[in-house]
Amino acid sequence: MDSRFKLYYFDARARGELIRLIFHAAGEDFEDIKVYQGMWEKLKPAMPFHTLPVLEIGEQQLSQSLSIARYLANIFDMAGRNNLEKALVDSAAELIDELLSDALKIIYEREHKYKARATKKFGAITLPAKMHRLEEFHSKYGKGYGYIVGNDLTYADLAAxxxxxxIVAAAIVPWEYFEQFPYPSQLKKRILDGEPRLSQYFRYTNS
Structure with missing residues (x-):
């Protein structure tokens, strides 16, 4: 593929998925390079901070998932309409990233007893607390159906x-859990019914 963007990430969703979603929402071609363990050992010394994801734009490399997402969101008009909106979108994305970090600890936990204990705590304490904060934020700053800030789709919505x-794919909670909250319920309809590129991508991903 001849593309100006190359995304390096492991063969997983995790922290690379938001970047992929921004590309798909924008209808922008990119090379999605899946990095496997043997390949990673060779690539690691040349990568900024020796971590993934990494986005290559020509000769330049960008590291850290949220930094990459913000960069692309600004290019593709998914960052907010003005400086204040951009800051609000960033703050929502950071809260959502905290939730993703909590979930990934469970997803990649190998010890069954620790995984079961962490899942129970996540469902009873962590997830409700962060969903409550997210709903408060949405009710204050979301001006359009299914949007976290203002009247447009932003990368924070894609992150959410x-x-x-x-979380649902990992069987931590079912989608019905999120549908009790206005924001994720509206967002799901917005993504699957109003964003053809994204709905097609999720049908493929979840098939």
């Missing part, structure tokens, strides 16, 4: 949907 969907 990706995080909710990964």
């Amino acid at each position: 949907y990706s995080t909710f969907d990964q």
Whole structure:
């Protein structure tokens, strides 16, 4: 593929998924390079901070998932309409990233007893608390149906949907849990019914 963007990430959704979603929402071609363990050992010394994801734009490399997401969101008009909106979108995305971090600890926990204990705590304490904060934020700053800030789809909305969907895919909670809250319920309809590129991508991902 001849593309100006190359995304390096492991063969997983996790922290690479938001970046993929931004590309798909924008209808922008990119090379999605899946990095496997043997390949990673060779690539690691040349990568900024020796971590993934990494986005290559020509000769330049960008590291850290949220920094990459913000960069692309600004290019593709998914960052907010003005400086204040951009700051609000960033703050929502950071809260959602905290939730993703909590979920990924469970998803990648190998010890069954620790995984079961962490899942129970996540469902009883962590997830309700962060969903409550997210709903408060949405009710204050979301001006359009299914949007976290203002009247447009932003990368924070994509981060939210990706995080909710990964939590459900990992069988931590079912989608019905999120549908009790206005924001994720509206967001799901917005993504699956109003964003053809994204709905097609999720049908493929979840098939």
